[in-house]
Amino acid sequence: MTTTRDTMLARIRQNKPEPLPLPDVPTFVNEADDLSDRFEKALAFVGGQLVDLQATPASLVGFLQETFPDAQRIASSVPLPGLALVPVGPETDKQVLEQIDVAVLRGDFAVAENAAIWIPEASMMHRALPFITQYLVLVVDRDALVPNMHVAYERLDRSRLTYGTFIAGPSKTADIEQSLVIGAHGARSLTVVLPE
Template sequence: MTAHDQILQTLRTNTRATTLPVPWRSDRHFVDPAGRFTEALTKVKGYVHRARTMDDALAQVGALFTDLNTHSVVYNDESPLDEVAWTERFPEIQFRSPQQMPDRQAWRALCATADVGITSADAALAETGSLVVSSGPGKSRMVSLLPPVHIAIVPMERLTMDIFTWKEAHSRQFPANTVLISGPSKTADIEQTMSVGVHGPKKLVVVLMG
């Protein structure tokens, strides 16, 4: 056997199994997941409101619109937001969704100048106070990234213990642009001086509904 053959034989023998490892499973449990989510998000400068119904949630969102002197809003066409007649509910505010503006550059410019972006979330993680937000048809990442204020209306049934529990229950492949949002955008320089809202929204408000 030549040296070349020996090298190839060694490589074949030492080839690792191609089977992916089983995802780590969590047995974490919180007695009050909503309370834990609220505590965790509040610690990172986020805000949480509770609402029993969509009408209650919209009343709280309307109060936020007033406090923020809101004139323009971008929102995603996703459940449960697609159940709302936004312009009828808030006629004094301009609302736009990605399906209403297929021109990507125009949509980006609109999101960059909007006062508020409204989304839902695939999940709310009690452990860290985080939102799992994915993009796709009718769901633009720019809605949660470009406006200075991000409001998320999340049904209570999407509240789960942690990222591992959620992932185990959702085996389907998610878009590459699936992100975890934990509070407003934060960054720090080399001297550890914290700045909020430099690379994204400076305010995050989550309305847990149900």
């Protein structure tokens, strides 16, 4: 017995238009852009700090010790020889996570137009770590800079992607009386480090 619903769906299938190819979307890349300069300015605008270890005599460990001298609990997805690190994994208890002073995580790439840095789940150690730590340090290779989000989304491997996030600047809000508050509900500062 054919129902009204079946008849209606059959008519819809018969009158379905031919599929059209998706349009080519340009990436809007300006070849004249100085990506490093644009990234540095965008990062400063969102409240982050850029540290180029090639321009300083300090190593990453030395920089961390100098910048965060009172940090007692450091978690890192980047090797930090000589530092006692808090082990963090996907099952780490929230009481341990909320006591992390500094989290040092590796970013896959950075976006020059808005200073967003892509952190895949494998580099986070725990999904909450970038947001619950007091101070966040992201290490990004200097040649891993892309001009804009169009290119950034092309770079993501969606077939292997489980979870990840773009992070741009420290936590901030201006909800109350339009007064900007840094570190309102997340990391109090974001430092992006370009390694040696």
